[in-house]
Amino acid sequence: MLTVGVDLAAEPVNTAVAWLDWASGRCSVRRLVIGADDALIVDALSTAGKAGIDCPLGWPVPFVEFVMAHQAGHVNVPADTTGRAWRRNLALRLTDQQVYERTGLTPLSVSADRIGHATMRCAAILARLAREGRPVDRCGRGAVVEVYPAASLKLWGLPHRGYKRPQHLADLGRLVDELQAAAPWLDLGPHEAACRRHHDALDAVIAALTARAASQGLVATPAKDQMDTATAEGWIALPTTPLEDLRP
Known part of the structure; x- marks a missing residue:
């Protein structure tokens, strides 16, 4: 099976894509691209058994309704909601709050x-x-799932803060060390150096690992009463088991 991870930025220069090959009792990073354009991403998503995208797949439903009401001149602020709480529901999706x-x-x-x-x-x-x-099911039931590498790392007991700061390159290297210790079956191959230099590259690998968890049913999914909202807003797949459970 091939899983793909996309660390999506607004521009290609900061966008990374990783391809993970799950075969022969190991997981190998087959390819890693930093500076991915839309065509490459579409091709990667089209060929993956499961792909994880580190980017929201939609906007909060209350925010969309707010913008539409504002455009029509009919904004109503709920009387029983304080300003900060109201704005929070406009700013954060259901999955973000979960x-x-x-x-x-x-x-x-x-x-x-x-x-x-x-x-x-x-x-x-x-x-x-x-x-x-x-077409993509924003709940993650199809070939594409939304992921959040920092949350995956935390749930797997790995460092999840600080490694993206340019002045903390050593933290990125330590994270790679801990990831390899926790998953000795993961072979970064010639792409290890890129993961140690570019957090975008490592996040793409983490996204592809989370995609593997999603493909195995090892992530949290929306409850029945959350499904409609998640379908519109997107749903972040959070791992529910240790990283070791992904061992091929």
């Missing part, structure tokens, strides 16, 4: 932070996939 409840981590707001630029690009990529006959 991630916080489980991990203590708050994903960036797709409606109130710069990650919205990456999500615009992601929406265009998903639309292109749909036109090519591969």
Whole structure:
């Protein structure tokens, strides 16, 4: 099986894609590209058994409704909701709030932070996939699932903070060391150096590992009463078992 991880940024220069080959009792990084354009990403998603994208797949439903109401001149603020709580529901999706409840981590707001630029690009990529006959189920039930590498790392007991700061390159190297110790069956091969130098590359690998967990049913999925919202907003796949359970 081939899993793909995409660390999606607004521009190709900071976008990384990793291909993981699960065969012969090992997991090998077959290919890793930093500086991935839309065409490469679409091709990767189209050929993967399961792919994980580190980017929101949608916007909060209350935010979309708010923008539409504002455009029409009919914004109504709920009388029983304080300003901060109301804005929180506009800024964070249901899945973002679920991630916080489980991990203590708050994903960036797709409606109130710069990650919205990456999500615009992601929406265009998903639309292109749909036109090519591969529509994406934002709940993760199809070939593509939304992932959050920091949350996956934390749930797997690995360092999840600080490694993205340019001045903390040593932290990135230590994370690679701990990942290899926790998953000796993971072969980074000639791409190890890139993972030690570029956090985008490592996040793409973590995204592909999380995609593997999703393919094996080892992630949290929306409850029945959450499904409609998750289908519109996207749903972050959080691992439910140790990293060792992904051993081929």
